[in-house]
Amino acid sequence: MFRASRRAFLLGGASAMLSGKSAIAQPRDALQAWLEAHVSPIRAIDAADEDFADLEPLGAAIGPARVVQLGEPSHGAGSCFAAKARIVKYLHQRLGFDVLIWESGMYDVALAQAAMRGTDDAMTAARRGVFTLWSMAAEVKPLFVYIKASQATVRPLKMAGFDMQVTADGSTARFAEYLRALMGGLQDSTLRSNASVLAEQALVAREHLYANKFAGQDDLNSLSAATKDLIGLIKDRRADFEQVRGPLGTDFVVRTIENMRADGAFRAEFVRAPATTAVRESNRDAANAVNLRWLLEQEYAGRKAVVWAHDVHVMNAYYDSNFRGVHLTQQVGDMKPMGVFMADWLGRQIYTLGMTTFEGEDGFAMGGPATPIQPAPVGSLEARLHAIGHAYAFVDLHGMKSPDPVTVRLPKYDTNTVTDVSRIYSGIFYIDQMARATRAA
Numbered sequence: 121m122f123r124a125s126r127r128a129f130l131l132g133g134a135s136a137m138l139s140g141k142s143a144i145a146q147p148r149d150a151l152q153a154w155l156e157a158h159v160s161p162i163r164a165i166d167a168a169d170e171d172f173a174d175l176e177p178l179g180a181a182i183g184p185a186r187v188v189q190l191g192e193p194s195h196g197a198g199s200c201f202a203a204k205a206r207i208v209k210y211l212h213q214r215l216g217f218d219v220l221i222w223e224s225g226m227y228d229v230a231l232a233q234a235a236m237r238g239t240d241d242a243m244t245a246a247r248r249g250v251f252t253l254w255s256m257a258a259e260v261k262p263l264f265v266y267i268k269a270s271q272a273t274v275r276p277l278k279m280a281g282f283d284m285q286v287t288a289d290g291s292t293a294r295f296a297e298y299l300r301a302l303m304g305g306l307q308d309s310t311l312r313s314n315a316s317v318l319a320e321q322a323l324v325a326r327e328h329l330y331a332n333k334f335a336g337q338d339d340l341n342s343l344s345a346a347t348k349d350l351i352g353l354i355k356d357r358r359a360d361f362e363q364v365r366g367p368l369g370t371d372f373v374v375r376t377i378e379n380m381r382a383d384g385a386f387r388a389e390f391v392r393a394p395a396t397t398a399v400r401e402s403n404r405d406a407a408n409a410v411n412l413r414w415l416l417e418q419e420y421a422g423r424k425a426v427v428w429a430h431d432v433h434v435m436n437a438y439y440d441s442n443f444r445g446v447h448l449t450q451q452v453g454d455m456k457p458m459g460v461f462m463a464d465w466l467g468r469q470i471y472t473l474g475m476t477t478f479e480g481e482d483g484f485a486m487g488g489p490a491t492p493i494q495p496a497p498v499g500s501l502e503a504r505l506h507a508i509g510h511a512y513a514f515v516d517l518h519g520m521k522s523p524d525p526v527t528v529r530l531p532k533y534d535t536n537t538v539t540d541v542s543r544i545y546s547g548i549f550y551i552d553q554m555a556r557a558t559r560a561a
Contacts, residue, residue: 162512167262181516191431198557201259223429229281242268257485284379322346347381398455409461431531474545480554517542
């Protein structure tokens, strides 16, 4: 285990590396001076700490923004999970954000939200829809307990999911029941028959794909054709479907049917080509951007929302085809993340907080070995913040000026040099010593 919170440092230009290595000089330049003048120390990342005075600079930076995106450099970054849990509580209690939208299945999290309002305990409810990356994590458990408790208040914190993927056990079977019940509730017998046939074709094709590990092209074609025709039928006979589910419910059905098709295509592509590709990830992020925009424009219109996702998905920049480099302007073969779509749509109504670290370790909550995170290189944004000496810190990047490109860890633990990091993230939440995620009891 790494040693925590070794604070020896010299603001005069040299710092003691927290990894216990010899002091390494950091640049004394305009960027370092700007960081020292604008960094806000954060006292704690413990969700139980509700003295939110240290988070007020973050709140001031968010200002009138309606959407806050909280990133993380890895799905095993336990310290980030803890920090985000506390930030979500702050945003809900102090700034009126009352929707939390997870990087998890759209239909799946709808089940989890319903369970939060029911008799399930908080963690059981969360696992009905939220990826186990978070719903199994001890660092996120306090947030789920908080969400559950809030359901009985006058201003509950509601959960939704923006991902087109299936993210929880049992949700495919529940969705099949849901879709069949919808079609069975149609009053017109001919429409009911036609819609039921298409729904059954889609559901059977999907079931076959799962059974065959998404290797059947005929089933994929059948799923694609059936979902396309079913969505077309709903649009043509919308009034009939609205009699069963209402306007908002009908829109939700269309989105979930389209997600069923997109999820099937996404998984089948992995069978054909297991290596991650920028095209495949761009397709996922484009679909997720449509889902997120619908949630913000329709289901939660006018509400203030927090988005919980990986830094990759919320950044306003393009990821190269090797998934190592970042470009401010899209290059051939680059992935277009969801964050680019959202920034283009919302502009200053969205505040994106990237999360980063100097060093530590990383690992999934479900188990497995920890991966060491090596100290950030000299001159990087993380090394500069390390030199200032805070265990946790926030920096609002609006107004940041640097005559030279800035080296920073984004959107994962890789180091990239960019001309304007404030274009990619609105602000940075810095954790000096990252701890891996751990499994909840």
